[in-house]
Amino acid sequence: MGGLPAGPVVPAEHDYQLWEKRVDALMVLCSSKRMFTVDELRKGIEALPPDAYDRMSYYERWITSICNALIHRGIISIEEVRGKLADIEQRPPETAGEKG
Amino acid sequence: MPHDEVHEHHHDHPHVHGGADHHPHRPDADDTLTYCRRLEIAVRELLIEKGHLTADEIRGAVERMDARGPHLGARVVAKAWTDPAFKVRLLADGTAACQEAGITFDQSTRLIVVENTPDTHNMVVCTLCSCYPRMVLGIPPDWYKSRAYRSRAVREPRAVLREFGTELPDDMAVRVHDSTADMRYLVLPMRPAGTEGWSEERLAALVTRDAMIGVTQAKAPDSVT
Numbered sequence: 001m002g003g004l005p006a007g008p009v010v011p012a013e014h015d016y017q018l019w020e021k022r023v024d025a026l027m028v029l030c031s032s033k034r035m036f037t038v039d040e041l042r043k044g045i046e047a048l049p050p051d052a053y054d055r056m057s058y059y060e061r062w063i064t065s066i067c068n069a070l071i072h073r074g075i076i077s078i079e080e081v082r083g084k085l086a087d088i089e090q091r092p093p094e095t096a097g098e099k100g
Numbered sequence: 101m102p103h104d105e106v107h108e109h110h111h112d113h114p115h116v117h118g119g120a121d122h123h124p125h126r127p128d129a130d131d132t133l134t135y136c137r138r139l140e141i142a143v144r145e146l147l148i149e150k151g152h153l154t155a156d157e158i159r160g161a162v163e164r165m166d167a168r169g170p171h172l173g174a175r176v177v178a179k180a181w182t183d184p185a186f187k188v189r190l191l192a193d194g195t196a197a198c199q200e201a202g203i204t205f206d207q208s209t210r211l212i213v214v215e216n217t218p219d220t221h222n223m224v225v226c227t228l229c230s231c232y233p234r235m236v237l238g239i240p241p242d243w244y245k246s247r248a249y250r251s252r253a254v255r256e257p258r259a260v261l262r263e264f265g266t267e268l269p270d271d272m273a274v275r276v277h278d279s280t281a282d283m284r285y286l287v288l289p290m291r292p293a294g295t296e297g298w299s300e301e302r303l304a305a306l307v308t309r310d311a312m313i314g315v316t317q318a319k320a321p322d323s324v325t
Contacts, residue, residue: 002227
């Protein structure tokens with residue numbers, strides 16, 4: 001994207017939420033344990049459809065790419081992820097999705 | 101194998117947020133369990149259950165992240181302003197000099213320090229994504245990762261600098277450094293005039309995050325009391 005035309009730089013920032021920091025931690029820890037490389041993650045992010053890229057926030061893109069990289073590397077399976085997501089949906093709202 | 105990929109199921113969630121890059125006033129979504137937040141929980145729990153990570157490792161990584169911020173870079177800059185031998189070492193090998201100053205590096209990333217002079221101004225971008233000198237500045241702000249900054253910093257840096265309120269003389273060269281995962285840059289701003297005899301601690305208060313990215317200059321001495 002370097003060199004492409006774009007609008008003004010909006011000096012936006014926000015305090016990162018805990019889940020965003022955890023995505024960052026997953027990225028740092030998994031790559032330092034050689035579960036995937038940062039280049040694989042970036043490839044995953046660049047492969048997102050342009051509308052998804054623009055619609056998703058930064059850490060939404062990262063967790064999507066981390067999950068896909070772990071699946072491609074065979075570290076977790078798509079079935080396991082689907083099963084886990086279904087479990088999380090069943091958890092009571094006061095747990096905020098975390099295991100009780 | 102595209103069918104093996106996890107995608108955001110936005111049709112399940114009519115209120116999925118736009119990118120933080122586009123929504124500076126993004127609502128606090130901490131109480132909204134979006135698809136991607138559930139995905140983070142799912143991946144984290146699976147990695148812990150399968151023995152790849154521990155909850156303590158994740159907690160530790162978040163704590164290290166919270167402890168890092170521009171105060172670390174400001175300390176390094178102030179030391180370079182007051183200790184000429186340290187400055188020589190810092191410009192020769194940013195990684196080694198920062199480690200000497202007590203900065204810890206998580207990954208095998210090289211830190212290159214570029215010095216602003218009356219002739220040359222430096223600024224840092226990552227056109228690929230979001231590489232940033234985290235070991236000395238913490239996590240980057242949203243605008244650093246935005247499409248607008250990444251696109252334009254390499255094409256019209258002076259216009260971008262003006263948007264940050266930084267006006268440079270026409271005869272001052274602007275060098276833009278494009279970061280990679282293995283090579284991060286930190287700008288050593290010029291020491292403001294009128295700070296002769298100041299202590300490192302007092303000087304560090306003039307060194308902002310944005311000055312170390314190179315989109316602004318260090319604060320004027322009369323801006324702090």
